[in-house]
Structures are given as C-alpha cells and as structure tokens.
Amino acid sequence: xxxxxxxxxxxxxxxxxxxxxxxxxxxxxxxxxxxxxxxxxxxxxxxxxxxxxxxxxxxxxxxxxxxxxxxxxxxxxxxxxxxxxxxxxxxxxxxxxxxxxxxxxxxxxxxxxxxxxxxxxxxxxxx
Amino acid sequence: xxxxxxxxxxxxxxxxxxxxxxxxxxxxxxxxxxxxxxxxxxxxxxxxxxxxxxxxxxxxxxxxxxxxxxxxxxxxxxxxxxxxxxxxxxxxxxxxxxxxxxxxxxxxxxxxxxxxxxxxxxxxxxxxxxxxxxxxxxxxxxxxxxxxxxxxxxxxxxxxxxxxxxxxxxxxxxxxxxxxxxxxxxxxxxxxxxxxxxxxxxxxxxxxxxxxxxxxxxxxxxxxxxxxxxxxxxxxxxxxxxxxxxxxx
Numbered sequence: 001x002x003x004x005x006x007x008x009x010x011x012x013x014x015x016x017x018x019x020x021x022x023x024x025x026x027x028x029x030x031x032x033x034x035x036x037x038x039x040x041x042x043x044x045x046x047x048x049x050x051x052x053x054x055x056x057x058x059x060x061x062x063x064x065x066x067x068x069x070x071x072x073x074x075x076x077x078x079x080x081x082x083x084x085x086x087x088x089x090x091x092x093x094x095x096x097x098x099x100x101x102x103x104x105x106x107x108x109x110x111x112x113x114x115x116x117x118x119x120x121x122x123x124x125x126x127x
Numbered sequence: 128x129x130x131x132x133x134x135x136x137x138x139x140x141x142x143x144x145x146x147x148x149x150x151x152x153x154x155x156x157x158x159x160x161x162x163x164x165x166x167x168x169x170x171x172x173x174x175x176x177x178x179x180x181x182x183x184x185x186x187x188x189x190x191x192x193x194x195x196x197x198x199x200x201x202x203x204x205x206x207x208x209x210x211x212x213x214x215x216x217x218x219x220x221x222x223x224x225x226x227x228x229x230x231x232x233x234x235x236x237x238x239x240x241x242x243x244x245x246x247x248x249x250x251x252x253x254x255x256x257x258x259x260x261x262x263x264x265x266x267x268x269x270x271x272x273x274x275x276x277x278x279x280x281x282x283x284x285x286x287x288x289x290x291x292x293x294x295x296x297x298x299x300x301x302x303x304x305x306x307x308x309x310x311x312x313x314x315x316x317x318x319x320x321x322x323x324x325x326x327x328x329x330x331x332x333x334x335x336x337x338x339x340x341x342x343x344x345x346x347x348x349x350x351x352x353x354x355x356x357x358x359x360x361x362x363x364x365x366x367x368x369x370x371x372x373x374x375x376x
Contacts, residue, residue, distance in 0.1 A: 005207035005247045009136025016135065094208055094247065095224040097184070097240040100231055111231055120243070123130040 002094060003037055006121050007045035013123055014053055024057045026126040032118040033079055034066035036093045066118030070105035077106055079118070096120050136246030137274055140207060144178070144253040146374055147278040148311075149271060153293030155262035158315040159283045162338065163259040164192040165363035166370070168351050171215030173367065175254045178210060181220035182271060183261040184240040185232050190222050194349035197222040207249030214351035219248045234266040241270055255370075257281075264300055272305065279309045279374075282332065284323055285316045291326060298330035309333070311373065313366065315359075316340040335369050338362045 031037050050059050066079035088102040096119050104111050150163045167179040181189035190197050193213045203209040210217035261267045284294040301310050310332040314323045317337035327334035338359045347353035354360050
C-alpha cells in the first residue's frame with residue numbers, strides 16, 4: 001500500500017527524534033484532503049508502532065481541507081467543488097501535483113492553480 | 128515543530144539502492160534522456176538490478192524512449208508504488224500520474240512532486256538507479272542533490288561550443304558547492320576525437336567515455352532491443368563497464 005510508505009517515513013522521523021534525545025508528548029498526523037489517504041490503513045500501521053516507540057505520547061489524526069487559489073484570476077475554491085473521476089483521484093492520491101492536470105479554475109479555466117491548504121501529509125510534534 | 132515525513136521516507140526507500148546516479152545537463156537537447164535509457168538498458172542486459180527514474184516532472188519523456196505508454200500502464204502498489212518493468216529495467220515516471228499530459232508546476236511544486244515520487248517509489252534492491260533530471264541549474268536539480276546527498280552526478284554534454292559553455296557552468300557549480308560529490312562527465316553525440324576531457328580535468332570530474340552520434344537512434348526510439356543495437360547502444364555497454372569500474376575503485 002502507498003499508505004505504508006508514508007507511515008514508514010513518519011515512524012523513521014519519530015525514531016530520529018528519540019535518537020536525538022527528545023521525547024514527543026503529542027504527535028499529530030495532518031493528512032491533506034487532496035492526497036485522499038485511507039486514515040484507517042494509516043492508523044493500522046502507525047498506532048502499534050508509535051505506541052511502542054513513544055507510549056507516553058498522544059497520537060492524533062487530522063484531515064486538512066484542500067483549498068485552491070487561481071493564480072490567474074484569484075478565485076478561491078475547495079476540492080469538494082471539483083469534479084474528478086476515480087482514476088484522476090487515484091493519480092492525485094499517488095502524486096498530489098497531478099491535480100494541475102485534472103483541476104482547472106472553475107471561473108477562468110486556468111490550470112495555473114495553487115493548493116493553499118490540504119496538499120499532503122505533515123507531522124506535528126509537541127514536546 | 129512540523130516535519131515532512133517524506134524526507135525520512137526517501138532515505139528509507141533508497142536504502143536498498145547501492146548507487147544513485149543523477150543524470151544532469153546544463154542545457155536541454157544534449158541527449159540526457161536517451162543516455163539514461165541506454166545506460167539503464169545496457170546495465171539490465173548485463174543482468175544487473177537497475178532502475179530508471181524520470182524526474183523531469185513538468186516534461187517527462189523517458190517513457191517515449193523506452194516505449195511505455197503512460198496512458199495504459201499503471202504502477203502497482205506494495206509498500207509504496209512499484210516501478211513498471213521494461214526490458215529488465217524498473218521504470219518510474221511522473222508521466223504515469225499525469226497520463227503524459229502537461230503539468231504546469233512552479234518551482235516549489237516541482238520540488239513537492241520530486242519529494243513525493245522519491246519517498247513513495249519502492250525500488251526494492253538495486254545496484255544502480257539512474258535518475259533523468261530536467262535540464263538546468265535550478266530548483267529541481269538543487270532539490271534532488273540535497274535530497275540524495277550520496278548521489279553521483281553524471282553530467283552529459285556534447286562537443287558543441289554551446290554545450291561546453293553550459294557544461295563549464297554546471298561543473299563549476301558542482302565543484303564549488305559540493306566538493307565531496309563524485310562527478311562523471313559523459314560526452315554524447317561524439318564525432319571523432321573526444322573534446323571534453325580537458326573540461327573534465329579542469330573541474331575535477333572523471334571523463335567516463337563517449338557515445339557516438341547515430342541517426343538510426345531516432346527510428347529505434349520506443350524499442351529497447353533496437354536501441355541497444357545502435358552505435359550509441361553498443362557504446363553504452365562500454366560506458367556501463369567504465370561506471371562500474373569507477374564505482375568499485
């Protein structure tokens with residue numbers, strides 16, 4: 001699964017924090033809506049590994065809404081307003097930047113679009 | 128504190144790849160993509176586990192050289208995204224996800240795409256990974272050199288004066304800013320005597336050999352067997368040997 005690769009990166013990042021002598025008290029996995037990850041699958045990989053690595057830390061998952069802004073006309077909109085086929089969603093799941101191929105500004109049709117939030121996965125760590 | 132887990136994912140995914148070679152050029156049109164394909168195919172023909180990655184995220188075309196239709200092929204999934212197999216070569220490209228269509232990416236977005244592909248592709252165990260980079264000294268090259276600090280730079284140039292001028296800038300940048308990086312120089316579209324050896328010496332790069340110009344290459348594009356039967360294909364087998372000798376020395 002592709003989610004495995006992302007979870008592996010998160011586990012390695014936390015391991016490195018521990019090696020450098022810092023102990024996280026709270027770990028938040030922020031998943032961008034655009035990447036459309038299966039959070040249950042992610043939890044299946046991450047929860048057992050993180051509870052073993054950092055048993056005292058709380059682990060939370062957040063989905064960040066994907067929003068776009070057109071660089072040509074300034075229009076702003078959300079992923080929910082975009083119509084995508086399942087194949088296009090799959091392509092964006094693997095490579096979020098593929099949205100430049102499949103998503104146009106609903107107002108002017110430009111593909112020079114910026115994703116202003118909710119692109120991919122970030123790891124927020126508190127100590 | 129916020130972290131990008133892909134940075135750790137990249138290290139993990141490339142941990143079983145013994146040698147990572149970034150195929151670079153200052154200018155487009157010097158045959159970098161063809162060189163990547165030929166070296167990869169020649170190494171695969173020798174029986175080496177080898178991968179080829181097209182990191183030209185806005186204008187990928189390694190799939191054209193290899194005869195892969197990104198509209199039909201779809202990479203599998205197992206602990207990441209699995210490369211597609213072509214003539215013994217493991218191949219990955221952004222083109223699979225853009226279906227070969229134009230993806231207008233700005234600098235930071237190109238870097239995001241590069242991080243994503245590098246952190247998600249499960250190459251398995253490889254002896255060599257050849258990375259076809261976009262031309263130029265900009266965002267994509269700098270980002271990839273930073274993400275894979277142990278990589279070897281294989282700089283491709285032609286005997287043309289225009290290419291040499293651009294090569295000198297690229298080699299100078301690599302030599303000044305990354306003094307510990309291993310740099311190879313390959314002369315492509317060679318016509319007779321090698322002319323880039325002195326440039327290699329000047330910037331501390333290893334001249335690894337030359338690939339001759341051959342007009343039959345155009346007709347062989349998309350057909351790995353025919354490509355290897357051209358003059359450049361045969362020369363690539365010698366270049367692979369030279370690279371392997373260099374890497375083992």
